[in-house]
Amino acid sequence: MGRIPRTSLRGGRYPLLEIWVVLWTCLWWIVTPLAALDRKFWDGGKVPRHPVRGTWSLEDAFPTLGLLPGTLGFAVPPGETNRIIFVNMGGVAYEVSLSNKLSSRLFLDLSDRVFFEQESGLLGMAFHPRFQTNGWVFVYYSSKEGAGGLIQSFNRLSRFTVPPGGDGRPDPASEVVLFHQEDPGPNHNAGCLVFGPDGYLYLSVGDGSLWSNRVTQRLDAGFFGGILRLDVDRKPGNPPPNPGFGVNPNAYSVPADNPFVGARQYGVGDQVIWKGENPQALRTEFYALGMRNPWQFSFDPKTGELWCNDVGNGSREEVNRIRPGANYGWPWWEGTISTTDLEVEGTALPEFEYSHFSGRTAITGSHFYRGSFYPELDGAYLFADWTGDIAVLRPGEPGEPEVTWIVNLPGVVAFGADPRDGSLLLTSGSGRIYRLVQRPVVGEVWPEKLSETGLFENLPSLIPRPGLVPYEINAPFWSDHAIKRRWFALPGEDSMMTFRREGAWTFPAGTVWVKHFERPYHRPSTMLFPMETRILIQTTNGVSGASYRWNDEGNEADLVPDEGSDAMFYAWTPTELVTQIWHFPGRNECLSCHTSVNGGPAGFNTAQLNRRTREGVTLLSQLDAWSVAGYFSEPLVRTHQMPALVSPTDETQTLEHRVRAYLDANCAACHQPGGLTRTPWDARIGTALDQMGLIGIRSSVSSIGLGEFRIDPGHPENSSLFLRISTLGAFHMPPLGTSEMDTEAVDLIRRWIVEDLPKREGYDQWAARWLPEHWESLRSQSLDPDGDGLNNFTEYLLREGPLNPQRRWKPVIAREGSRFVLRFNRWAGRHFEVQWASDMTPAGRWSRLEVEENDPRATLSDSEASIPLPDGPTRFYRVIVAGD
Known part of the structure; x- marks a missing residue:
């Protein structure tokens, strides 16, 4: 021994x-024998194996090109059809040759001067209409000044020149700055840069993350929150710009017909914003204002009308028809929702708006299409939401357009046109460039009734057909007090899914998942009333879903329309009877959570499914039972050693483990690398707490009063994660499918911030305590200063000191x-x-x-x-x- x-x-x-x-x-x-699950043949019922996806789809535009991660937009030199310039936020632009042998090369490298963080970076590029003779390329970017921890970002519009007789690329040393203003924050910088049909340069600028009329409703406070219009040719009769904000009067002038040239005061409704105190401070470059983050705009090539997408805050996303001098209301209005008690009148209404309650969260790219490549789209404005939904808007009477959601591509950033044929190209967060294509209608339709899907032998009793297997998860997603039941089925009796200890599993086409929602009908909740049943199916190219709404009798459910719907229910919470709005998701909304980064079905993974369930009177491992029954391509071993979430309500577990389980279940669908989020932190349970991007990280929403840090230990009132979970309405997180407060989660996270985090010692704090400044070189996790065979990180895990070899766990x-x-x-x-x-x-x-x-x-x-x-x-x- x-x-x-x-x-x-x-x-x-x-x-x-x-x-x-x-x-x-x-x-x-x-050895205790495992009770085996008897796998039954699943015939697929009448769930469509290949659901109809409509006539529109997206294909890889340049399959041999590879990925261009960080691509924000396109630019094409006027009169050319053989190349496209792709703008990368990191500070570089790539030229892609469209010859028979597709190739790419570096076009412009500004990475040495670009501030790249969140929504800051190289944001826009436009070629002068006479580029072929003057070689001018205009660039809008976030520039950096300073060094070390004292770097300051600036919004800069510059001109570069392609030297005559060169290789067709601009000289980075030829920069001429048009304006250069301090950037108050890393987000809301907009950056769409386009020459209009009038020959003037148009630029969209965001509010710089400052939620106040201090900048977005001021014409004398810099270039924030609107669209600018500049004359870079300095035509006769156009006045020079007023001084201030790093303006270079020798680089551009202001069109004389800009709406604020010669203004003596400015206001909207009964709000007087600028009284004309100092005319030299007026920013006459503004063409329109009152916008939050006008991401991309597009001119109608036929009429010259300007259409623009404005990214909302937490409630509404806007499409605006831009009129000279119009005020679009931010920050008093978000779409048609008033954000203050002022009820300011006189602002321009959006041409179209949509709510975040639909599952869509941020409007992004757009393009006004005229052409023959898509005859059906001629005269239509296309736009996208970051979650992936792409829409066609056909203008009608003001405020009454016809809008159709046609296809889904998560992470759409911007639109552009292929100069060869006018087909539409889209950049995505994945770095792949897609082309919009139209194909004949194919696929099967979803049954109109849930009973027609063949999922249940007895629908009112929810008795599943053979092969449809019930399952449980460790940490359910919050669904407004609803109680949920779940089933899955693999096609046939010999198809298998591929297991991964961490990360997404893979599934054979035809795999089905069913989730059923019920609400307490009386108090106590012994009687449950069905509300909704959702179905997700794995196809050969992703997942597709549909939802069914139950009737008042509770004996049948009807297919929810493609666009989704809402209903009002009475339901018992643990303490009272409440009236709640329940949202039935549309087809494309399913893909907001069930994305490729999650492997399709969110929550069907090792950490959620690794639990013991009851089979008759026997408790057995759910994963082991499926393994023995032949559901996995390889048998599983030692599942007890694999990741497993705990229930956030399990008081026998540590606060931190319960919080991490909640965040994984409710946030990780979006908040993980490759996820559909504008705030980059990693909610997955397998990510170490110090590497999640939460603790002590400055919040991007601090300027609107939602906490200075994402998590500020000891201070929930200064922690944006807590404030957004504990606040209903426009800023609530998670943003999808909820209108009720999860009070247990709010209390859990508050306790974690107040009770746990202040006394938690991370590795860096441990190393600083044991190894003062003169021993700083010994702080590496892999070093063993006392030579006892345990490195620093091991000593930290075991709460030992790194300088005493005699003391060892x-x-x-x-x-x-x-x-x-x-x-x-x-x-x-x-x-x-x-x-x-x-x-x-x-x-x-x-x-x-x-x-x-x-x-x-x-x-x-x-x-x-x-x-x-x-x-x-x-x-x-x-x-x-x-x-x-």
Whole structure:
């Protein structure tokens, strides 16, 4: 009997510590057989395997080109059809040759002067109408000044020149600055840059994240919150710009017919905004104002009308028909929603608006189409939402356009046109360039009635057809007090899904998921009334979904229209009867959460499904049962060692683990790398807390009173995550499918911020405490300053110091009566698991010690673990230690 002095760190979900021991004992082992799930043949019912997706689709425009991540927009030199310039936020622009042999090269590199963070970067590019003779290229970007931690960002509009006789690329040293103003924040910089049919340069500018009329309703406070119109040719009769804000009067003039040239005062309704105190401070460059973040605009090539998308805050997204001098209301109005008590009159109404309650969250690219490539779209304005929905707007009477949502592509950034044929190109967050194509209608329609889908043998009782398997998850998504039931089915009886310990699984086409929503009908909630049943099916190119609304009798459900619908219900919460608005999602809304980054179905993954469920009177592992029944392409082993969320309401778990489970279930569908979010932090349970981008990170919504930090330990009132979860309305998170407050989650996160985080010591704090400044070089996680065989991160996990080799956490084997036990200190918030192997060779297989006391879950308080060891031949033991 003895201890082998070896420790090591392993990669994986968390940094792990392995402590090894060996014991000579006698063999004794009990194996409990797993109750098998009897897999039944699933015939697919009448759920469409290939649902109708409409006549429009998107294809990879340049499949041999590869990805262009960070691409924000397009620019095409006038009169040319052989190349497109793609603008990258990081500070570079790429030229793609459209010859038979597609190729790309660097066109312009400004990365040495571009401030690249969130919505700051290289934002727009436009070629002068006479580019072929003067070589002028105009660029709008976020420039940086300073060094180290003192970098300041500026909004800069500049001109570059392609030298005669060169290779067709502008000289980075030829920059002429038109204006250069300080940027108050990294977001809301807009940046659409286009020459209009009148030959003038138009530029959209955002509010700089400043939610006040201090800038967006001021004509003397800089270039914020509107559309500018400049004369870069300095035509005779056009006045020079007024001084201030880094203006270069030798680089442009102001069109004499700009709406604010010669203005003596300015106001809207009964609000007098500028009284004409200093005419030289007036920014006559403005063509229209009162916008939040006018992402992309487009001229109607036939009429010259200007149409613009304005990104909303938390409630509405706008399409505006731009009129000279018009005020579009921000920040007093968000669409037609008043944001103040002033009820300011006289602002321009949006041509079209849509609510975030639809599942759409941020309007992005747009293009006014005229041409013959798409005859059906001639005279239509196309626009997209960041969640992926793409719409066709056909102008009608003011405020009464006809809008049709036609196709979905998550992460659309901007529109452009292929100069060869006029077909529409779209950039996406993935870095791939897509082309809009029209194809014949194909596919099957969804049944009009839920009973016609063939999912249930008895619909009112929800008795599933053979092959449709019920399942449970660990941490349900909040759904306004609704109680949910879930099923899935794989086609046939021999198709399989591919399991991954972490990340998205893959599924055969024809896999079906069903989620059913019920509400308490009386109090207490022993009687439940059905509201909605949603169906998701895996196709050969993604997932498709539909929803069914139950009738008042509770015996049938009808297919929800493509665009979705709303209803009002009475329902019991845990404390009272409430009236709530319930949203039935439309077809494309399903794809807001069930995205490719999630593998399709959100919540159908290892951490959510790794739990014990009841099969008759037997409790068994859900994953193991499916493995034995043949649902996975390879059998699963040691599922107890795999990631598993806990219930956020489980008081036996640590606050941090419960909060992390809530964030994974409710936020990670969008908040993860590649997710559909404008705020980059990672909510996945497998991401270390210090790497999530939450703790102590400055909030992008601090300027509107939603907290200075994403999480400020000890201060929920200054933490944007808490404020957005605890506030209903425009700023509420999660933004989809909810109109009721999750009070338990609000209290959970408040307690975590107030009680846990102030006393939590991260690695950096631990290293600074133990290794002062003169030992700073020894703070690396992989170093072992005291030479005891444990590196710094291991010492941190075990709450030891890095400078005392005599003090070391270790497990010991002791005798208790007639048996041996493994004893060690079990620290709160750490996960400990004992494993064994029969030999120490590289091929030795480690298994969890299957005794009740060997529970790997983190505990609420420190304790001493005493793990009984079985009799038997020689065995080696190790302890796996992991942090939350």
